[in-house]
Amino acid sequence: MDDLDLIRDRAEAVGFAPAEHLAPARERLLAAARGDRPHRSRRWFWAAGASIGLAAAITAVVALAPAEQVGIGVGVANADPVRVLTEAAGAALEEPAKAPRPDQFLYVRTENPHHHIREVWLSVDGTRDGLIGDTEVTGCRDGKAPYSGPYDPAKKGTLEDCRPSPAYQADLPTTADAMLAYLDALPGTKDGDVSSMGKKVFMLAYERALTPASYAALFQAAAKVPGLKALDHVTDGAGRPGVGITWSFPPGSAPGAKPIVLVFDAGTHQFLGTDDSAVTVKTFVDEAGQRP
Known part of the structure; x- marks a missing residue:
């Protein structure tokens, strides 16, 4: 050498x-x-x-x-996971707080390491028909939506009971403890399963929109979860460098299971996505299929 x-x-x-x-x-x-x-x-x-x-x-x-x-950014070397998430909460509070109109759509563009692009248009209030790629996602109006279960000719064109799933959730908690209790109450939580908690944090940060205060509470709540690990010098699905935050799988998990790695910009502390799927655009548009 x-x-x-x-x-x-x-x-x-x-x-x-x-x-x-x-x-x-x-x-x-x-x-x-x-x-x-x-x-x-x-x-x-x-x-x-x-x-x-x-x-x-x-x-x-x-x-x-x-x-x-150093050119590797704040907190990248020997990153402290609690500090990273606390700084992410501070960055979230600096985001614009203007709420969208109920008739708008949340547009999210994501990219994976193979350069596959995913686009979704989700109804802000959950009542309008959106899109995931080219596939229509029906809204829930007056408590009813077209049947969307397993193929059944007898149910084709019929309506089923539903509840709107709004893409913009303005009513979520704005403190860390209240957000942690909210996450614990969501379906799929097992005692001590920090991996499932990580998935819930990801779900809300990825293809959903919250108020800045709720985003901050989300990351502050995540910082309270035991077993956090910071990963140095990771990249998101689009190749952007950052700091990774992950959780361990509980005992008995399937062999080869891969934990979610949330990626935050090392300088701005903004949420970038995961190590295999980057959020490159997230904004509101007036129609499903419209791009900003």
Whole structure:
């Protein structure tokens, strides 16, 4: 392995500091080397030990720079999951709070690592017909909707009882404890199953719209879930870098089960999606099929 290989391997592991921070760090490193060794040792340091010195210099420059000055972003190295989610809650509170009209649609565009694009148009109040791709999603009007169960010729064209499923949920809790209780009460929760809690957080953050206060409460509630893990240097489904937050599967889970990894931008702390599906557009439009 030559000098360039050492530099490349070390740089990929720890990242680079910005150029304006390199010079002071380099001078401190050189001053320490000059002050701690006699003339002969200094010459050996740069001649016989050049490869080791170069790799060490890269590490020292990064280590001397504060985390927020390193090119890998705030909180990426040794990320604290509670801090990441708390900062995500703060970022959510800064989002515009204007509510959509009941007759509008939530448009969400997502992308996976294979560049497959998914588009959905979901009724804001749940009463209008939306779209998932090219497939119509019927709304629930006056407590009735066209039958949509398993194929049954006898039920074709009949109506069934329903409840609207609004894409915009303005009535969700706005405090962490109340949101945690709300999530616990949703179907599918098992005692101690933090993975199912993670899925519920994902469900609300992904293809649903909440008020900024409820989004903040959602991430604050997630921060209270035990067993959180932060993953460094992950990318979302569109390849955007960020910090990952995940939960462990409970004992007895199916072999090969893959936990959800929620991805947050390392700089802005905004929710980006997951490691296999990125939310690239989320907004409100006037008609199903309309793009912003």
